Amino acid sequence: MRQLRQIAFIALKDLKRFSRDRPALLAFILFPFLFVAVFYFMFEGVGSEDDRLxxxxxxxxxxxxxxxxxxxxxxxxxxxxxxxxxxxxxxxxxxxxxxxxxxxxxxxxxxxxxxxxxxxxxxxxxxxxxxxxxxxxxxxxxxxxxxxxxxxxxxxxxxxxxxxxxxxxxxxxxxxxxxxxxxxxxxxxxSAQSGASTVPPLIQYETEKVGEVKAEQPSNFVILGYLVMFVFFAAAQSASLIVRERQNHTLERLLASSVARESILGGMFIGTAVKGLLQIVIFWTVGLLIFKMDMGLSPTAVVLLSILMTIMSAAFGLMLATLVKTERAAGSIGTLAALILAPLGGCWWPLFILPKWMQSLAKITPHGWANTGFNKLMLFGADFGDVIPEMLALVVFAVIFGIIATWRFRTSAA
Amino acid sequence: MPEEYLVAQELHKSFNEQKAVDGVSFTIYRGEIFGLLGPNGAGKTTAIRMMSTVLEPDRGDVIIGGHSVRREADAVRSQIGVCPQELALYEDLSALDNLVFFGRMAGMSGKEARAQAMARLELMGLSERAKGKVDKFSGGMKRRVNLAVGLMGHPEMLFLDEPTVGVDPQSRNNIYETIEGLRDGGMTILYTTHYMEEADRLCDRVAIMDGGKIIALDTPYELRSQIGEPERVTLEDVFLKLTGRSLRD
Structure with missing residues (x-):
C-alpha cells in the first residue's frame, strides 16, 4: 500500500513539474497541433474532394x-x-x-x-x-x-x-x-437509349468497386500519424528528465528515504504514461471537435490502441533513460529515434500507399503497428477484432522495453 | 558511557578494481557530530553512500540504531536523513513542494508533511520564500533547502556531505547554528567537509581518511596536540601533515 502511494506521489510530482514547464508544454501540446493544423490544411484538397472525370x-x-x-x-x-x-x-x-x-x-x-x-x-x-x-x-x-x-x-x-x-x-x-x-x-x-430501351447501350462503363470508395477526412490519417509520433517523441524526451534526476542525485535521495527501487521506476513510468494520456485526450478532443475526425466503427478499439501506444512509448522512454549515461545523450537519441521511427512507421504518410517492402519494414517499429491499427479502424472500417494483432504487438513492444528498463535501472550516475 | 549509534565494521568498496574504501571501521555515538575529513578521492562520499544504504558494500557492514544496512536497509532508512553534496532538489518546484514531496516519501501524511516543511523552512530562514521556485534561489538558499529536505521525516541521524560548499558567510553561519541546534536536540550527525575550521568548530570527533583508509581518529583538540601546541596549530596543519601536500585530482 505504501509503495502504491509512493508511486502515485512520484507520478504526481512529475506531472506537477511538467505543468510548470512552459517550454515543455509548448513543445508537447501546442507544437504538435501546429503541425497537425498545417498538414491538415495541406492535405485538405487531397482525397477529400471527388474530382469527378x-x-x-x-x-x-x-x-x-x-x-x-x-x-x-x-x-x-x-x-x-x-x-x-x-x-x-x-x-x-x-x-x-x-x-x-x-x-x-x-x-x-x-x-x-x-x-x-x-x-x-x-x-x-x-x-x-x-x-x-x-x-x-x-x-x-x-x-x-x-x-x-x-x-x-x-x-x-x-x-x-x-x-x-x-x-x-x-x-x-x-x-x-x-x-x-x-x-x-x-x-x-x-444504339438506342439505354434507359428507355431494353437493349443494352452501345458504350458501357463498368466500375469495379474495391472496398468502399469514399471521400476521406484528411484528419483521419494526418492527426493519428502525428499523435503516434508526438506521444512517442514526448515519452522519449522524458528520458532526459529521468537521467537528470539520476545525475542530480534526487533518485539516490529517494532511495535513502525508504522509497523502493520498484516504486521509483513505477512512479516515473506512470508519470510519463499519464503525460502521454493527457496528450491523446487533447489530441482526440481537438480532432473530434475541430477537425471532425471519424472514430470508425469501433471507438473503443481506437481508444484502447491510443492507450497502448502511450504505454509502449512510456516504457521506451524509461528504457532509453536506463541505457544512456548523460542527459544530452538521452535527448539526442530520443529525438533521433522519434524522427527515424516516425516515417518508417507511417506517421508522415499512410503506410498503405507505400511499397510492400516499406510496409514490411514498418512492422519492426511500434509506430508501424499503431498506425496500421488506426488506419484499419478509421479508414477501412475495421472493428475491434481486426486490430487485436496490432494491440498485441504494442503490448509485446511495451513488455520488452519494460523488461530492459527494469533490468538496467539504476539510481546512481556512478 | 555514551551510546553507540553507528558502527562501521571493516567496510570495503571497489570500483573497477580500484579500492575506494579499504577496511574502514569507526563508531559514532548518539548525539555526536562526527567529522569525516579527507582530500578529494579519499573515499568519504563512498563511505557515506554505503552508510546511507544507497550503495552496497563489497564487504563489511554498518549498524545504525541496531540495524544492519545490508540486511535491514528499510529500518535504517527510516532512521536517517541525507543531505548529499549535490543539490538533490527539483529546482522547477518550490522549496515547499520539495520538502512536502520528500516528507510524503518518508511516510508522512499531507498535513504533517506540510507542517513540518514550514517548520524546517522557518529553521533555515526560508519561510518567506517557501513558495518560491528553487531555481530562482541563490546558491546559499539552495544549500539551506537541501539541508531542510534532509531533515524531513523524523531522522535520528543525519548525513551531511559538504553542506557548505559555495555558500556565503551568512548562509554558512545559519547552517552551523542549525547543525549545533540539531546536535543539542539529540541528533547524531556525520559531517564531511573540506573546511578545517568548520570541522574544528562543529565536530566532537574527527576521522581523517586518505586512500580509502582512516589514518587518524580523535577529537580536534587531541589531533592538534599530536603535532604541536593545540592552541597554536590548526586542524588544517594536522590534515596537511597527515595527508601530505601533493595535489589531488
Whole structure:
C-alpha cells in the first residue's frame, strides 16, 4: 500500500513539474497541433474532394444521325446518381461554342463526331472521330483518345456483325442488298437509349468497386500519424528528465528515504504514461471537435490502441533513460529515434500507399503497428477484432522495453 | 558511557578494481557530530553512500540504531536523513513542494508533511520564500533547502556531505547554528567537509581518511596536540601533515 502511494506521489510530482514547464508544454501540446493544423490544411484538397472525370462530347451531324443516338445513350442525365469513380458524360450541343471554350482555356477538350458519321459507318468507308483539346491538357486529351477508341471498337464490332448478317440475307435471297436500310434496321436498336430501351447501350462503363470508395477526412490519417509520433517523441524526451534526476542525485535521495527501487521506476513510468494520456485526450478532443475526425466503427478499439501506444512509448522512454549515461545523450537519441521511427512507421504518410517492402519494414517499429491499427479502424472500417494483432504487438513492444528498463535501472550516475 | 549509534565494521568498496574504501571501521555515538575529513578521492562520499544504504558494500557492514544496512536497509532508512553534496532538489518546484514531496516519501501524511516543511523552512530562514521556485534561489538558499529536505521525516541521524560548499558567510553561519541546534536536540550527525575550521568548530570527533583508509581518529583538540601546541596549530596543519601536500585530482 505504501509503495502504491509512493508511486502515485512520484507520478504526481512529475506531472506537477511538467505543468510548470512552459517550454515543455509548448513543445508537447501546442507544437504538435501546429503541425497537425498545417498538414491538415495541406492535405485538405487531397482525397477529400471527388474530382469527378467529365467527358465532353459534341457532334456536327444533323438531328437523327447515329451520333445523336450514341451520345444520348451515353449522356449523364443526373450526376447525383453517379457511382464513385464513374465519369460524367456531357453533351455539348453547340460545336462552335465548345471550340471557343477550349480556345479560351475554359474547357480541356471534347470529342467530336463528324458530319458524315452515320453515312461513313453505313457505307463502310468509316468515320473519323476528332478530339479537340488544349495542347496543355494532356490528361484530358489522353482520356478523350481512350473514349474515342472505345467508341470506334464498339461501333466497328457492331458493323462487322451487321455486314455479315446482311451478306447472309442477300446470299439466301432474303434481302435485296439495300444495305444502308437493312444496316440501319439492325443498328438502330443497338444504339438506342439505354434507359428507355431494353437493349443494352452501345458504350458501357463498368466500375469495379474495391472496398468502399469514399471521400476521406484528411484528419483521419494526418492527426493519428502525428499523435503516434508526438506521444512517442514526448515519452522519449522524458528520458532526459529521468537521467537528470539520476545525475542530480534526487533518485539516490529517494532511495535513502525508504522509497523502493520498484516504486521509483513505477512512479516515473506512470508519470510519463499519464503525460502521454493527457496528450491523446487533447489530441482526440481537438480532432473530434475541430477537425471532425471519424472514430470508425469501433471507438473503443481506437481508444484502447491510443492507450497502448502511450504505454509502449512510456516504457521506451524509461528504457532509453536506463541505457544512456548523460542527459544530452538521452535527448539526442530520443529525438533521433522519434524522427527515424516516425516515417518508417507511417506517421508522415499512410503506410498503405507505400511499397510492400516499406510496409514490411514498418512492422519492426511500434509506430508501424499503431498506425496500421488506426488506419484499419478509421479508414477501412475495421472493428475491434481486426486490430487485436496490432494491440498485441504494442503490448509485446511495451513488455520488452519494460523488461530492459527494469533490468538496467539504476539510481546512481556512478 | 555514551551510546553507540553507528558502527562501521571493516567496510570495503571497489570500483573497477580500484579500492575506494579499504577496511574502514569507526563508531559514532548518539548525539555526536562526527567529522569525516579527507582530500578529494579519499573515499568519504563512498563511505557515506554505503552508510546511507544507497550503495552496497563489497564487504563489511554498518549498524545504525541496531540495524544492519545490508540486511535491514528499510529500518535504517527510516532512521536517517541525507543531505548529499549535490543539490538533490527539483529546482522547477518550490522549496515547499520539495520538502512536502520528500516528507510524503518518508511516510508522512499531507498535513504533517506540510507542517513540518514550514517548520524546517522557518529553521533555515526560508519561510518567506517557501513558495518560491528553487531555481530562482541563490546558491546559499539552495544549500539551506537541501539541508531542510534532509531533515524531513523524523531522522535520528543525519548525513551531511559538504553542506557548505559555495555558500556565503551568512548562509554558512545559519547552517552551523542549525547543525549545533540539531546536535543539542539529540541528533547524531556525520559531517564531511573540506573546511578545517568548520570541522574544528562543529565536530566532537574527527576521522581523517586518505586512500580509502582512516589514518587518524580523535577529537580536534587531541589531533592538534599530536603535532604541536593545540592552541597554536590548526586542524588544517594536522590534515596537511597527515595527508601530505601533493595535489589531488
Amino acid at each position: 467529365a467527358f465532353h462530347l459534341a457532334t456536327r451531324e444533323g438531328a437523327g444521325g447515329m451520333s445523336h443516338q450514341i451520345i444520348t445513350a451515353m449522356e449523364t442525365r443526373d450526376p447525383s446518381q453517379l457511382q464513385p469513380g464513374e465519369p460524367e458524360i456531357v453533351w455539348l450541343k453547340d460545336y462552335a461554342e465548345a471550340r471557343r471554350q477550349v480556345e479560351d482555356g475554359e474547357l480541356g477538350g471534347f470529342l467530336v463526331f463528324p458530319e458524315d458519321f452515320t453515312e461513313g459507318i453505313m457505307m463502310g468507308y468509316g468515320a473519323r472521330l476528332e478530339v479537340v483539346a488544349d495542347a496543355e491538357a494532356t490528361n484530358t486529351r489522353m482520356a478523350l483518345y481512350g473514349l474515342a477508341q472505345a467508341i470506334a471498337t464498339q461501333v466497328g464490332a457492331q458493323q462487322v456483325v451487321t455486314n455479315t448478317t446482311v451478306a447472309l440475307l442477300v446470299e439466301q435471297g432474303l434481302a435485296t442488298g439495300e444495305m444502308p436500310d437493312i444496316g440501319q434496321a439492325i443498328m438502330g436498336p443497338v
